Structure formats: structure tokens, C-alpha cells
Amino acid sequence: xxxxxxxxxxxxxxxxxxxxKHQLALAICAPVASTGNEEKDDxxxxxxxxxRQPGRDPVELSIAVEENKALSFRLGDSALSRRVEKMLVDxxxxxxxxxxxxxxRLLARRTGTRTLGNESSxxxxxxxxxxxxxxxxxxxxxxxxxxxxxxALRRFNLQLSGMIAEAADVTLRxxxxxxxxxxxxxxxxxxxxxxxxPLVPVLARMEAAGVKIxxxxxxxxxxxxxxxxxxxxxxxHGLAGEEFNVNSPRQLGEVLFNKLGLPKPVKYGKGxxxxxxxxxLEDLAVEHEIARKVLDFRQLSKLxxxxxxxxxxxxxxxxxxxxxxxxxxxxATGRLSSTNPNLQNxxxxxxxxxxxxxxxxxxxxxxxxxxxxxxxxxRLLAHFSDDPLLVEAYRRGDDIHQLxxxxxFGVPPMLITAEHRGRAKAVNFGIVYGISPFGLxxxxxxxxxEAKKYIETYFDRYRGVRAFIERVLDETRxxxxxxxxxxxxxxxxxxxSKNANMRGFAERTAVNTPLQGTAADVIKLAMLKIDAxxxxxxxxxxMTLQVHDELVFEVPEKEVDTMRELVSEHMxxxxxxxxxxxxxxxxGQNWRDLD
DNA sequence: CTGGAAAGCGCC
DNA sequence: AAAGGGCGCTTTCCAG
Numbered sequence: 190x191x192x193x194x195x196x197x198x199x200x201x202x203x204x205x206x207x208x209x210k211h212q213l214a215l216a217i218c219a220p221v222a223s224t225g226n227e228e229k230d231d232x233x234x235x236x237x238x239x240x241r242q243p244g245r246d247p248v249e250l251s252i253a254v255e256e257n258k259a260l261s262f263r264l265g266d267s268a269l270s271r272r273v274e275k276m277l278v279d280x281x282x283x284x285x286x287x288x289x290x291x292x293x294r295l296l297a298r299r300t301g302t303r304t305l306g307n308e309s310s311x312x313x314x315x316x317x318x319x320x321x322x323x324x325x326x327x328x329x330x331x332x333x334x335x336x337x338x339x340x341a342l343r344r345f346n347l348q349l350s351g352m353i354a355e356a357a358d359v360t361l362r363x364x365x366x367x368x369x370x371x372x373x374x375x376x377x378x379x380x381x382x383x384x385x386x387p388l389v390p391v392l393a394r395m396e397a398a399g400v401k402i403x404x405x406x407x408x409x410x411x412x413x414x415x416x417x418x419x420x421x422x423x424x425x426h427g428l429a430g431e432e433f434n435v436n437s438p439r440q441l442g443e444v445l446f447n448k449l450g451l452p453k454p455v456k457y458g459k460g461x462x463x464x465x466x467x468x469x470l471e472d473l474a475v476e477h478e479i480a481r482k483v484l485d486f487r488q489l490s491k492l493x494x495x496x497x498x499x500x501x502x503x504x505x506x507x508x509x510x511x512x513x514x515x516x517x518x519x520x521a522t523g524r525l526s527s528t529n530p531n532l533q534n535x536x537x538x539x540x541x542x543x544x545x546x547x548x549x550x551x552x553x554x555x556x557x558x559x560x561x562x563x564x565x566x567x568r569l570l571a572h573f574s575d576d577p578l579l580v581e582a583y584r585r586g587d588d589i590h591q592l593x594x595x596x597x598f599g600v601p602p603m604l605i606t607a608e609h610r611g612r613a614k615a616v617n618f619g620i621v622y623g624i625s626p627f628g629l630x631x632x633x634x635x636x637x638x639e640a641k642k643y644i645e646t647y648f649d650r651y652r653g654v655r656a657f658i659e660r661v662l663d664e665t666r667x668x669x670x671x672x673x674x675x676x677x678x679x680x681x682x683x684x685x686s687k688n689a690n691m692r693g694f695a696e697r698t699a700v701n702t703p704l705q706g707t708a709a710d711v712i713k714l715a716m717l718k719i720d721a722x723x724x725x726x727x728x729x730x731x732m733t734l735q736v737h738d739e740l741v742f743e744v745p746e747k748e749v750d751t752m753r754e755l756v757s758e759h760m761x762x763x764x765x766x767x768x769x770x771x772x773x774x775x776x777g778q779n780w781r782d783l784d
Numbered sequence: 785c786t787g788g789a790a791a792g793c794g795c796c
Numbered sequence: 797a798a799a800g801g802g803c804g805c806t807t808t809c810c811a812g
Contacts, residue, residue, distance in 0.1 A: 437808055438791055466792065491793060494806055522802060524796085531804045534795035542794080566796095566801095622800035632800080690798055701801040705796090709802095737796045737802085 192354035195252065195260035198272055205276065207254045212319070214253040214285040214361030215277075216337075216353050217292040220263070221249075246299040251357035259354035264299070277314050285319035285364035287337045287356070289386070290517065292317075293393040312390060321360055323385050324367035326518035327377055330679055335518045337363075376676020384675065384713050385517060391720045391732070392515045392525075398731050398743070399510030400532070403548040403779075404501045410544060414493040421486040428479040435486050438465045451477055468631075492536060496545045503530050515735070522702050523677045523709035524737055533736045535780070549780035551743055556776050558730075558749070559783055560756045561739035563771040564589065565711065566621050566704045569674075572766045573703065576653025583768035590614040596650040597643050616643055620654065621704055623697025658700055665699040673706035674764075711770075712738060715760045722755055741780070749776055 195201060204213075250273070253259040264270050276282055277296065286292050296302075296313035325335040325344075332339070341347045341359050344366065349355060372378045426432045429448065433440045442463045445451045454469045465483070473480035503511050511530065519526030527533040535549070536542025551557045562568075567589060571579040582592050594605045594613035615632050616624075630640035648655040662684075665671050670680045679702050683695035716735065723730060730748050734741035740760070744752045753774050760772045775783025 434808080436806095439808075462791080464791085487793080491806080495794065495804095499805080519804090520802060524802065526803055528804065531795085534793090534804070536794060538794080561796095619800060622802095625799050627799040629800080637799095693799070697800060698802095705802060708796095739796085 190355075190358075191258045192352065192358070193260055195262040195273075196269070198269060200260065201269070201272060201276070204252060204254055204260065205282065208282060211254050212283055212285050212361065212364065214357050214364060215292070216251045216253075216259075216356035216360055217286070217295060217314075218249050218353060218356075219295060220247050248295055248299050249353050251353040253354075253357035253361040256362055257358060259357040261354045261357075274313075278311055280315040282316045283318045284314075284316050285321065285360055286314075286317055287321040287340075287360045287363070289314070289317050289320040289323070289389045290393050290396075290515075293390060294396065297393070297397060317386075317389075319364040319368055320386060320389070321363045321367060322518055323381060323389075324364070324371050327381055327385065327677070328367065328370055328374070330518070330523065330677075331521045374676075374678065376672070377678065380676050380710070384710060384717070387717055388713050389517065391716055392517060394720075395732050395734065396512050396514060398733050399505065399508055399512040400733050400741075400743075401509070401550050401552055402500055402504060402511050403550050404504060406548045407497050407501055407545075410548075411493060411497045414489050414497060418486060418489045418493065421482055421489065425479060425482050425486060428477075428482065435483060436490065438462065441465050441483065445473070445479070449477065449479070451480075488539070488541065492542060492545060496536065500530060500548075513734075520709075521679055522706040523673060523713075524705065525709075525735060532734055537781075543781050547779045547781035551778060555743050555745050556749060556778060557780055557783070558742040558744045558752055558756065558774065558776050559739055559780065560742075560760055560772050560774045561736075562708070562712065562760065563773055565708045565738050565770065567617060568766065568768050568770060569704050569707050569711075570621065570654065570657070571768045573674075573707075574651070574653040574657035575767065576651050576657070578651055579653065580768055586769075586771075590617060593617050593647070597646045599646075616647055619644075620647065621701060623700045625693070625697075661700055661703060662696060665695075671699050671702045671706075673703055673710050675707065675710045677706055677710060679706065708738065711763055712740070712760075715763045716740065718759045718763065719756060722759065726751075726755075728752070728755075744776070 195204075248264040249261070250264050251259050251261040262269075262273060264273060293312065293314050300313055302310045302313055321337065321340060322335045325332070325340045332343070337356055337359065338349045340363060341349050344363060345359070347359065349359065371381055422435050425435050429444045431444070431448070433444055435441060439462055442465050445465065446453050446463050451473055453463055454472070467484065467487075470480040470484050474484070500511060505512055511532070513527045513532045514529050516526045516528060525533075536545050549557070567579075568583055570576075571583050578592070578596070579589075582589055588610075590610045590613045591602060591605050593616055594600060594609040595602050597613060597616060598609055600609060612633055615629065619629050619632070624644060626637045626641040626644060629644065630637045633640065661671065665681050665684045669682055669684060670678050672678050679698075681695050681699050681702075683691045684699060686692045686695065712735065716732065719740070720732060722728075723732075728748055728751065730742050730744040730752050732740060733743050740756065742752060742756065753776065757772045757774050761770050763770070777783040
């Protein structure tokens with residue numbers, strides 16, 4: 190190993206000369222705490238935030254051009270630092286990294302860059318050709334981790350020491366190997382070059398932009414919820430005849446099923462503990478009012494702990510906003526995930542939950558604009574299956590759940606009730622998720638025989654859908670993997686398993702992944718087009734959130750009309766499917782009240 | 785005291 | 797026996 194320090198300009202010039210022939214790999218990370226006793230602290234100490242100087246945050250960096258060699262450097266204020274920065278922003282110097290988005294954000298924070306790649310402030314890291322993390326993900330998205338350490342272990346059986354020079358070296362070598370593999374998979378390099386890699390700077394900008402939260406409103410809600418929780422919990426103790434922790438499923442089960450002698454759920458309790466999950470308690474609510482109280486308590490306490498009390502803690506002291514992290518390699522299907530906080534699961538279903546959504550607000554002079562795809566997965570099912578009934582219905586703009594109700598329950602469209610429609614909706618969703626009679630029966634509260642009849646009738650009417658599912662399963666059995674429309678792959682090794690249970694899971698996954706994964710590709714493509722359009726037209730609107738089939742923007746009032754048009758057009762026309770993609774757009778002061 | 789499993793539940 | 801796809805967060809509980 191020749192791991193050394195970069196400490197002169199000639200050294201750097203020699204490196205860059207070599208980089209012309211080979212590729213240059215970078216490892217970039219925040220400096221490790223040198224004092225050694227503050228590293229386990231999760232949250233930064235408050236007084237320090239005020240002394241932080243955005244222009245001066247150092248960053249550790251290491252550069253590798255040849256295997257087993259790397260030069261490390263602390264990016265600070267020196268003349269050499271400025272020379273290194275010039276290299277970093279030089280688009281014509283191709284680079285290999287692991288986790289491009291983290292590098293971008295780290296470098297942006299260091300220089301105090303806010304917008305990350307507008308004409309006003311250029312990207313702090315350009316020319317990235319290879320992102321080892323994205324390569325690893327595209328080659329096998331089912332691994333739970335694509336950290337450099339994990340990838341090095343999996344691919345090279347190499348245990349990393351933590352030295353940054355070693356990280357740069359390994360990034361260089363992994364970059365070469367994994368790029369070759371990605372190029373060897375039909376369509377995969379295309380997904381990489383046209384979707385996942387270009388999306389990284391877009392995601393970095395969304396994270397950096399953040400969202401504004403009405404913390405005062407949340408504080409008021411917290412007080413109210415505290416009272417309500419307390420009251421519910423006292424009522425429950427009264428009904429139970431003893432005090433216990435309602436939050437403990439074990440203690441609750443003890444009280445419900447042993448002390449009060451309520452009927453135990455038929456098939457629940459897969460382990461030793463009897464389930465007290467929502468559907469169990471809903472059945473119980475008929476017998477005893479305590480079950481309803483517990484359900485109410487659960488809802489209140491969930492909303493309070495997960496959202497109302499947590500979100501304010503994640504407001505960034507510098508920006509006054511909440512900055513989630515989008516994980517571009519976090520799912521097996523190609524979707525994004527969101528952490529710290531997860532802004533992809535903000536409540537909407539219940540009135541009380543929606544209250545939390547109303548605390549997501551726009552900056553003064555701005556509004557929030559939300560645009561979501563209507564039933565995108567079912568539309569993709571129509572496209573893939575080419576089912577005449579489904580395709581024609583979507584082309585006509587018919588109500589698809591009503592159609593399914595009419596077809597499956599044999600009721601004339603005129604006579605369909607909300608009840609019918611609701612059940613049909615469950616059937617349609619069931620198809621996308623890979624339905625079983627048991628699952629549908631549980632969902633609809635009917636017996637398995639009837640559920641089975643519904644499913645059979647569905648496939649009788651939607652012949653193309655049945656054929657599509659058979660086609661996907663056949664191909665998966667041969668290839669042991671599935672593919673989205675754009676070429677993203679997911680291994681399905683259990684598809685030929687002798688274990689019927691595992692095989693069943695594999696089959697449902699195989700059917701769902703092309704739909705969910707293609708929808709993920711579609712919205713990513715829309716994000717790219719919209720982002721490009723925003724900078725081309727020099728608009729001041731910016732994208733802030735993505736929630737799988739929805740995009741949220743913060744929009745200056747003057748740009749609302751423009752943005753309504755721009756966003757919905759680009760989302761709808763992202764790809765020429767056989768059926769139209771419909772996009773619903775709403776605008777408002779907060780994330781709940783949208784028109 | 786910390787880490788992890790299990791249960792439960794918020795979203796698409 | 798298990799029995800609808802994909803996530804992340806909070807709480808409880810227990811082992812080390």
C-alpha cells in the first residue's frame with residue numbers, strides 16, 4: 190500500500206495527469222471528531238451551532254488513481270485546497286465515488302452553497318461518472334445495505350479499516366468492476382445514466398431546500414394530544430379494573446384476554462403473544478367498549494410520538510427547516526425511501542392525522558403545490574397487459590373501481606353503491622399486490638370461498654391481466670428475476686422454491702415489482718424533466734418532496750399558474766403509454782388544504 | 785447501559 | 797402453516 194498525504198501542488202498535477210489515462214476515485218467524508226469523546230453524541234450541542242462558520246468547515250478527502258495508492262487531504266482554506274476544489278468542480282475530469290449525494294451535500298455545506306447547482310452557485314462536485322453505491326444497488330437492489338464497507342466485503346471479501354485512503358482505493362477498484370457488470374446487463378447502464386445517476390443532484394437539492402414546519406401549531410397539538418392520551422388511558426384502566434401500560438401489547442393482551450376474558454382472535458397470535466393489532470381490536474369493539482378506547486389511545490399516541498413531538502426536534506438550527514434524507518438505494522423496487530425524518534408517511538387518512546399535514550407550510554410569499562399520479566400502478570397494469578377492458582376504460586376516463594364492481598359483482602353501473610365500489614377497489618389493489626383468497630377475504634370480511642369467486646370472476650373479465658400475470662411468472666421462473674419497463678432488475682431467487690410459502694411470496698413480488706418499479710422509474714423521469722425545466726426557465730420554484738406517486742413544490746405566488754401547467758404536463762407526458770397518465774394538482778398554504 | 789427483536793402503525 | 801407489494805419510526809422488552 191502507498192497511502193500518503195497530499196501536500197504539494199506538483200503532486201496533485203502528477204495525479205491529474207495520470208487521471209487522464211485511468212479514472213480518478215474520490216472518498217469524501219466529514220472529519221472524524223479529533224477530541225474523541227463527542228462522537229457518540231447524536232445531536233450537536235446547541236452552543237456550537239452558532240460558532241459554526243459555513244465557509245470553513247473542513248472536509249476529509251482522499252484521491253486514488255492507481256490501485257493500492259491514494260493521497261489524503263484535509264480540505265480547508267489553503268491555496269492547495271483551492272486547487273483541489275478546482276479539480277472537484279471540473280466537469281471534464283471524470284470521477285468515481287461512493288455515494289455521490291452525500292459527497293455533494295457535504296461539500297455544499299462546507300462552502301455554504303444553498304442551491305447546489307444553479308447558474309448562481311455551481312455544483313461543488315462535477316464530473317462524477319461512477320457511483321459505486323448506485324452500481325451495487327442496480328446490480329442487486331435487494332441488499333439492505335450498499336455502504337462501501339458492505340460492498341467491499343461482499344465483492345472483495347475485504348474488511349475495511351476505516352482509513353479514508355483505503356476508501357478511495359477501494360472505490361476506484363469497485364468502480365471498475367461494477368461498471369463492467371452494469372454494462373453487461375441489458376438496459377441497466379441506461380437506467381443508471383438516464384435515471385438514477387442524474388437524479389442524485391436533484392435529490393441533493395430537494396434535501397438542501399427542506400420544508401417549513403409550523404412548530405407553534407405542533408406544540409399546541411402536543412398539549413391537546415397529551416390530555417387526550419391521559420384521559421383515554423384513565424378510562425381504559427377504569428374499564429380494566431387495574432393500571433397498566435396500554436402501550437405494551439403484552440400487558441394489554443394479558444388484560445383483554447385473561448383478565449377480562451374477551452375472545453381470543455381465531456388465527457392470530459402466530460407466536461406466543463396474542464395479537465392486539467387493529468383488526469383484532471376492531472372485532473372486539475363489538476363486545477367491549479375497551480377495545481375502541483384502546484384504538485383511540487393508539488391513534489393519539491402514535492400521532493403524538495411519531496410526528497407531533499418528533500418533527501420539531503428535526504428542525505435544522507441554521508435553516509429553520511426540516512431536511513429529510515432521501516435514500517436512493519433503500520428499496521428493492523426502485524422507489525426512494527425517506528429518513529430522519531421519514532416525510533413519506535405523514536398522516537392523511539384521518540381528520541386528526543390531516544391536522545399534522547396542515548403544519549407543513551410554505552415560506553411567506555409562496556404556496557405549496559402538490560401533484561400526484563392518479564392510480565399509476567393500475568394504469569401501468571393496463572399498459573403491460575393490454576387488456577381491452579382496462580385499456581378502453583382508462584382511455585375513456587371511466588371510473589375503474591366502478592367498472593370492476595360492475596364486472597365482478599355483476600351489477601349494472603347505475604346500481605353500484607359506495608359499498609360495491611369500495612370492495613372493488615380492494616380487489617383492484619389486491620391484483621396489484623398479488624392477491625390470495627385469504628388476503629382478500631380478510632380485507633373484505635367475507636369467507637374465502639366468496640373471495641375466491643371474486644378473483645376468478647375478475648380474471649374471467651380481465652383476460653389480459655391474467656395473461657400478463659402468467660407471462661411475468663413464466664419469465665421470472667426462467668430468469669429468476671423481474672424487470673421494469675426501463676430495465677431495472679430485481680432478483681427473485683425463491684420463484685422456484687419447493688417451499689410453497691416462499692414461492693407464494695416470490696410470485697406476489699414478481700407480479701408487483703414491474704408495476705411498483707416502473708411507477709418509480711416514471712416519477713423519477715418526471716422529476717428529472719421538471720428539474721431541468723425549472724433551471725432552464727430560471728424559475729424560483731423548487732421541488733421539496735417526493736412521496737412515491739406525488740411531488741411537492743414550494744412555489745412563489747407569481748409562478749403558480751406556470752407551475753401548475755409545467756408540472757402536470759411533464760408528469761403526464763413523461764412516456765407514451767397506451768393509456769393516459771392523469772395527474773391531480775393542488776395548491777395551498779399548507780400540505781392539507783390544497784385546491 | 786446498549787443493541788436488537790417484536791409488535792404495531794403511519795404512508796404509497 | 798401461511799396466506800397482498802414497498803417502506804421507516806416508536807415503544808416495549810430482554811439479553812449481554
